[in-house]
Amino acid sequence: MVALQTSRGSVFKDPRTLCPDYVPPKAPFREHELEKLRAVQMDSRDKPAEYRRVFITGRYGTGKTLLTKFYAATTRHDQQTLYVNCIDCRGKIPSLLHEIIRSLKPGFPRRGYSLYELRETLADTLRKRGGRILLIIDDLDILLHKSGLEGWKNLQDILKLEVFDSTLNLTVYTINHIDLLDRMDFLNQALIERDLFDLRGYSKTEVEAIIRFRASLAFREEALGQDFLTEVAEKTSSIGGNLAYAMELMLKAGELADLTKSDKLTLNHLYEAEKTVHPRFKGFLLEKLEKHEKILLLSTARTLKRKPYGEASLSEVEEEYRRLCRILGYKPRGHTTLFHKVKNLSLLGFITHKLSGLGYRGKTTLLGLPGIPPSLVESRVKESLKINP
Ligand SMILES: Nc1ncnc2c1ncn2[C@@H]1O[C@H](COP(=O)(O)OP(=O)(O)OP(=O)(O)O)[C@@H](O)[C@H]1O
Ligand SMILES: [Mg+2]
Known part of the structure; x- marks a missing residue:
């Protein structure tokens, strides 16, 4: 539930900026990784035949999804981004294809097509469309768990479609447990190592700075107390820097402040919010x-x-x-x-x-x-x- 009460009488300026889908205007402390991604694409532009893929790995809530979306939003404008989340597809290849096709043809029916028909529709749609494509496959773990080696091979076969040769420039996968892939793609071990971006966890100071930045987008300045933000940062660092937890915690605390008609966020709102938020419970996924x-x-x-x-x-x-x-x-x-x-x-x-x-x-x-x-x-x-x- 996202509070939409944003006018006077709310601690929020814009609660939606705390939701996982929101892409902030900056991605502090990830400049190096963004630069590396840009370099990969520059490389493949010089050699268009060499299609590239990148695996982004790292602990929960360290900004893997954000990195891909921020990169897509700020990189070359002559390419279209196709974003698919394996959680939304429940790890199934046909659903993944559906999602890709639907992002190209929004009205495409959700059900009723075989894998073969989906492949043909995708190829046909891409052929008509032309242009260049950046493909993002988020949360690959789910696909590997659900569809295993066969699913992975199916996906690779699809990406080898002839039409992708001229359109697909880069595929970015995010994955929490890279060892899952090691087992699947053992023949290409060296390639995986070359293409792996292991996101380092944020330091305590970085966690705090990011929380302050995100809070400044979400809350009215007068509603924010220093002790509130310091405590959110403290709690987030103590569980390993999972920023998704910090965002949910702040959202819940804000909702509670609004419910109690308080014009300031206090530690008590935070302690109450803590009873309903847990780093391992993905509240947004529940919906x-x-x-x-x-x-x-x-x-x-x-x-x-x-x-x-x-x-x-x-x-x-x-x-x-x-x-x-x-x-x-x-x-x-x-x-x-x-x-x-x-x-x-x-x-x-x-x-x-x-x-x-x-x-x-x-x-x-x-x-x-x-x-x-x-x-x-x-x-x-x-x-x-x-x-x-
Ligand atoms: N450098 C950053 N600057 C601003 N916000 C950030 C930064 N890194 C992460 N965040 C925010 O923290 C939250 C968690 O990040 P994100 O969802 O990208 O992590 P993840 O690694 O994909 O998590 P998961 O493993 O659960 O998929 C998101 O709201 C994201 O926007
Ligand atoms: Mg993610």
Whole structure:
């Protein structure tokens, strides 16, 4: 939820500048990496036959996505950027192709095409369009987890389409765990090393400077206290510099300040906000889940609240899920569909799932939360589903 109350009476100047999709006017401390990206493209301009790819890796929230989007927004204007996020595609190649085609042809229907038809449509669209293309594939981990080596090979085959020869200039991938790729692309190890940009984490001073810069875009100057920003920076550095956490924390604190009609952000707003934000819980991603995925996640959190060891069997979670569906007036989904949704939630990092070992009769699937308190997940999902306490 993003507060849109931006007029007088709000601490915000523009809350949308704290959302993950927002591209700020500067990307401080990444000048070197931007320069390196520019150099790669300059290289390939001299030798158009040599299509280049780059892998950007680094810890969570260190600005991988920002770097790609900022580069695209500020680089040569004679090329079109095609941006696809593997999370949005749930790691599936056909959905990824759909997204690429839709960014070229916005009205293109979402469903109903085979992989072959999608490839042909893409080739045809690119052929008619001409021009140069910068392709960004964000969060490649999800694609590798979901579609494995076959998915990776399929993607490489698509990028070898004849029409890409004359249009595609550079593909930039972002990936959190580069070792995933090492296993897939073992034949091209040397090439991967050449093309790897390992983003260094920000220092404590840099984290603080970025937070101040982003806060100055989001909040009215009079609403900001020094101690508030110092504390946000302190908390962000203490968890390894995940700036996505800092942005969400500031957004929540601002919303709370507005709710309590305060004209200044205080430490108390921050402490309250902290109860609903967690570095491992991707609040913005929650909005991309389907209704039944959210109910299943809520059921997992509620079941786990009653469990002492942070694990619950899928059948216990399913029971809670059916109960919730009854209360909310929705028709529950069947076991197979739910199992599919469990895998999706796990792929997106909301839950963990594994097969039971010793101490359980037979094999059963055990669900958990990746180090996030169940009560936090419960309250965020309830808020998203608009369920009152
Ligand atoms: N140098 C910077 N200047 C300004 N804002 C930044 C900078 N680096 C990161 N941010 C902001 O911090 C947040 C997290 O960055 P981003 O989403 O790009 O990280 P990421 O590495 O892609 O994270 P993830 O691993 O979760 O995909 C975003 O809101 C981004 O705009
Ligand atoms: Mg990212």
